[in-house]
Amino acid sequence: GAGVSQSPSNKVTEKGKDVELRCDPISGHTALYWYRQSLGQGLEFLIYFQGNSAPDKSGLPSDRFSAERTGGSVSTLTIQRTQQEDSAVYLCASSLTQYNSPLHFGNGTRLTVT
Amino acid sequence: DQQVKQNSPSLSVQEGRISILNCDYTNSMFDYFLWYKKYPAEGPTFLISISSIKDKNEDGRFTVFLNKSAKHLSLHIVPSQPGDSAVYFCAASYLTGANNLFFGTGTRLTVIP
Numbered sequence: 001g002a003g004v005s006q007s008p009s010n011k012v013t014e015k016g017k018d019v020e021l022r023c024d025p026i027s028g029h030t031a032l033y034w035y036r037q038s039l040g041q042g043l044e045f046l047i048y049f050q051g052n053s054a055p056d057k058s059g060l061p062s063d064r065f066s067a068e069r070t071g072g073s074v075s076t077l078t079i080q081r082t083q084q085e086d087s088a089v090y091l092c093a094s095s096l097t098q099y100n101s102p103l104h105f106g107n108g109t110r111l112t113v114t
Numbered sequence: 115d116q117q118v119k120q121n122s123p124s125l126s127v128q129e130g131r132i133s134i135l136n137c138d139y140t141n142s143m144f145d146y147f148l149w150y151k152k153y154p155a156e157g158p159t160f161l162i163s164i165s166s167i168k169d170k171n172e173d174g175r176f177t178v179f180l181n182k183s184a185k186h187l188s189l190h191i192v193p194s195q196p197g198d199s200a201v202y203f204c205a206a207s208y209l210t211g212a213n214n215l216f217f218g219t220g221t222r223l224t225v226i227p
């Protein structure tokens with residue numbers, strides 16, 4: 001089916017390296033979200049895109065985190081100089097519209113920083 | 115500050131019985147509430163939602179109840195089935211031009227055959 005696709009599914013990286021996580025939303029969905037889930041925690045909001053713009057970046061934990069979305073479709077979340085506390089499952093979601101529309105999640109990227 | 119709270123980290127129920135999962139929230143501006151179900155190694159899957167203009171929404175075996183005065187919602191699953199065993203997340207949002215969902219920490223439901 002044409003669900004939200006994330007890659008890679010797993011990523012192990014050394015502390016201090018940069019990583020890029022990719023999200024392919026459902027075709028036609030205008031809104032795209034990044035969340036992360038650390039061990040034993042709920043889902044933590046990171047950033048939200050409407051089209052290619054990001055009206056809400058309030059959840060990005062530090063300036064090492066950035067995200068972009070091109071062509072109103074694919075999004076990349078970049079973490080620079082990774083730290084061990086960045087280890088988590090990073091989940092991408094998309095929704096049809098901006099308002100009161102359920103989010104559809106991908107299976108996530110499990111990031112481990114050693 | 116956790117605006118959506120699920121105070122029970124786990125729940126065990128016998129197959130065929132009712133499962134009741136609870137959720138509390140603190141932000142009175144929330145006007146849209148959802149339940150998601152998550153299996154291991156998969157992303158959360160949308161289950162059911164409710165708008166603040168309603169107090170009940172039903173979809174098959176799943177019913178969500180909203181008590182705005184108590185800032186409380188619950189998910190009822192009747193009858194519970196072993197395949198319902200998963201982590202259930204409550205989420206809420208409000209209409210300010212964003213669709214950012216605030217999630218609870220989840221409740222792990224185990225349905226015992």
